[in-house]
Amino acid sequence: MSLSLVQVCRALAVAGLLETVRRKDLYVVLILMVMMVLGASTFRVFGVRGLEIFIKDVAFLAIGVLSTVLTVLIAARQLPDEVQRRTIYPLLARPITRGQLLIGKWFVAFLTAGTGFLVLTGSAWLLLWVLGIPLKPIFGQYLLLKLMGIGWLCALVVALSVYLTPAANVTLSLILAFGSGLFNRLLLMAHWERGLDALWLNWLFGILPHYDFFDMSQKVVYDWSPIAWWVIGAMGFYAFTSGSLYLLLGWLRFRKQVLG
Secondary structure (H helix, E strand, C coil): CCCCHHHHHHHHHHHHHHHHHHHCHHHHHHHHHHHHHHHHHHHHHHCCCCCHHHHHHHHHHHHHHHHHHHHHHHHHCHHHHHHHCCCHHHHHHCCCCHHHHHHHHHHHHHHHHHHHHHHHHHHHHHHHHHCCCCCCCHHHHHHHHHHHHHHHHHHHHHHHCCCCCHHHHHHHHHHHHHHHHHHHHHHHHHHHHHCCCCHHHHHHHHHCCCHHHHCCHHHHHCCCCCCCHHHHHHHHHHHHHHHHHHHHHHHHHHCCCCCC
């Protein structure tokens, strides 16, 4: 009798969180959190008047970089580690399909990376609160959109892990994540120079991953008003459809892949 997808995700999530604790990934995040909070004391000595925007910019830049790197590293090792330790064979010997295993590994990566992101964000909020720097209501939308982006990035990295070696996967994923904003700006500049008839640029812009769309850190830094909720909904639809497509492409390869 086959297990349901919910049962598989729950079992893998528990095992994945225990593995993360064993690997001390979250401990590294906690250490970084403590360092960020202790760093606030240096600003308290000299005062923060006139430096509010700078401090928020540094804090959210650190969150963005650390959470992205953590997400890629966690998602990239989900399937390869199971194959390397040969623990994937007893998993597949149970009534678990490869599709369920792939989705379960995505859920583990999302849960672990999302937890790490919330820990980092909580540390930044604490740092800013200690310094007397408030955050506007758009901070809530930032959290929601960033969690969508982490889920989307996990889907991309997990799918790439069945096509690439772990090292190549991490390298390509980091390039796509950190370079998406630059790539998109270059495409928009080329589109502006060539005019609206450059159809191939439109297709290229639509196909390339857009991880930068999930980043609202600058809006939080400069105290923007909350954006329209339909925009958040549209980004949720984009994250779900494109993330599902990435996992589907990964499953098409994984279902016939010879393990060993």
